[in-house]
Amino acid sequence: MIAWRRHLHQYPELSFQEVETANFIISILEKLDNVTIEKNIGGGNGIVATLSSGTGPTFALRADMDALPIQEENTFSFASKNKGVMHACGHDAHVAMLLGAVHILAEEFSKGAITGTVKCIFQPAEEAADEDGLTGAPYMIREGVLDDVESIVALHVCPWQPVGTIQMNDGYSMANVDNFKAKIYAKGGHGGYPHMGTDPVWILGAILQAFYGVVGRRISPLDTAVASIGEITLGTANNIMPNEIQIGGTLRTYTPEIREKLALEIEKVFLLAETFGGEYEFHLEKGEPALNNDKRINQLIESVVRDTGVTIHWEPFGLGGEDFGHMTEKIPGALFFLGCALEDGEERDLHTPNFTIDERCLPIGAAILAETARRFLTARAKGEL
Numbered sequence: 001m002i003a004w005r006r007h008l009h010q011y012p013e014l015s016f017q018e019v020e021t022a023n024f025i026i027s028i029l030e031k032l033d034n035v036t037i038e039k040n041i042g043g044g045n046g047i048v049a050t051l052s053s054g055t056g057p058t059f060a061l062r063a064d065m066d067a068l069p070i071q072e073e074n075t076f077s078f079a080s081k082n083k084g085v086m087h088a089c090g091h092d093a094h095v096a097m098l099l100g101a102v103h104i105l106a107e108e109f110s111k112g113a114i115t116g117t118v119k120c121i122f123q124p125a126e127e128a129a130d131e132d133g134l135t136g137a138p139y140m141i142r143e144g145v146l147d148d149v150e151s152i153v154a155l156h157v158c159p160w161q162p163v164g165t166i167q168m169n170d171g172y173s174m175a176n177v178d179n180f181k182a183k184i185y186a187k188g189g190h191g192g193y194p195h196m197g198t199d200p201v202w203i204l205g206a207i208l209q210a211f212y213g214v215v216g217r218r219i220s221p222l223d224t225a226v227a228s229i230g231e232i233t234l235g236t237a238n239n240i241m242p243n244e245i246q247i248g249g250t251l252r253t254y255t256p257e258i259r260e261k262l263a264l265e266i267e268k269v270f271l272l273a274e275t276f277g278g279e280y281e282f283h284l285e286k287g288e289p290a291l292n293n294d295k296r297i298n299q300l301i302e303s304v305v306r307d308t309g310v311t312i313h314w315e316p317f318g319l320g321g322e323d324f325g326h327m328t329e330k331i332p333g334a335l336f337f338l339g340c341a342l343e344d345g346e347e348r349d350l351h352t353p354n355f356t357i358d359e360r361c362l363p364i365g366a367a368i369l370a371e372t373a374r375r376f377l378t379a380r381a382k383g384e385l
Helices: 002-010 019-029 091-110 134-144 200-211 256-270 295-309 325-332 361-381
Strands: 037-041 048-050 058-064 117-123 151-162 165-166 171-174 176-185 226-231 244-253 279-286 292-293 311-316 333-341
Touching: 002 019, 002 091, 019 037, 019 048, 019 091, 019 200, 048 091, 048 134, 048 292, 058 091, 058 361, 091 151, 091 361, 117 134, 117 361, 134 325, 151 165, 151 295, 151 325, 165 295, 176 200, 176 256, 200 226, 200 256, 226 256, 244 256, 256 279, 279 361, 292 295, 292 325, 292 333, 295 311, 295 333, 295 361, 325 333, 333 361
Parallel strands: 058 117, 058 151, 151 333, 165 311
Antiparallel strands: 037 048, 048 117, 165 333, 171 292, 176 244, 176 279, 226 244
16 A cells, blocks of 8 residues: 555646556556456546445445645655646545555455445546536446445544544534635726725725625524635736725635535625625536545444544544535545554654655555445344444
């Protein structure tokens, strides 16, 4: 698994471009006699490796495989060789661990120790959407990958937990992700004669104050919600008031109800432009739904983890997005965070140029994935789940 992970780390590929990544995964899977391989799924590069006894229920494991547009700053021998592209979110490790789980399960199936089917899903394009606003998970769902699957499990490496600890949470655990683009239109003009225009910068001041008051005023502080602006574009010179301001931001929530309410309240904020003599546009792009961890599947994972001696830390994962939420929206499933922090005390957050993992986490993750699949099928065969 270390060798697989390091190879993938050296040759990262962006969303919807994971051609060589897919070829490498296939080359590993083809060495196993009892694995059926489906290729070119989920926007082009997805893979499903299936192990089956021929009868029984179907369970799935999923790993994402794309990288990020980040220039790596690590200097170890297997650092990225693809300029401006890096596995800064650990998807190389996710693939390696799922490949490890496939090998464990293949041995169990060959012994006749498992009744049922396990689909191992190598999913492209978790990090970025295409021109239609879709990531890899909804494409795989559209192509029927989950149609016969009863439940699904995934993991994500976790740089804020040490090796030997996993983080779990029941219910909503990562965010609904909605991004917006807005424009404020007003009459600009000469900076020395502001009274002759309506000045969208002046209007922006009122909008910003109202925007940052929505969460905690219009949305209860007891509800999980965040509204952030990350982009403001305006102006061409220091003495010219612009006619237009462009604004971009993101809305993060847990529940469907608060997701809808927050979007409505944020659009109302931009109505202030009309009050001050301007106009506005507001466009919301809905992204992935919140990750909703099924309690029964979490209990199954917990039973596996307790038997391995790994520590469990119970807490939501934050307001980041994860397109595995599309899958848990369709069928019961769960994702857990796997501790991978190195012991040197240096911060290596997800999506940063110095991100890396303690590779001792790899066998832990692979074992939990494989054993969770085995126990699910065993419990279902006995009518216990």
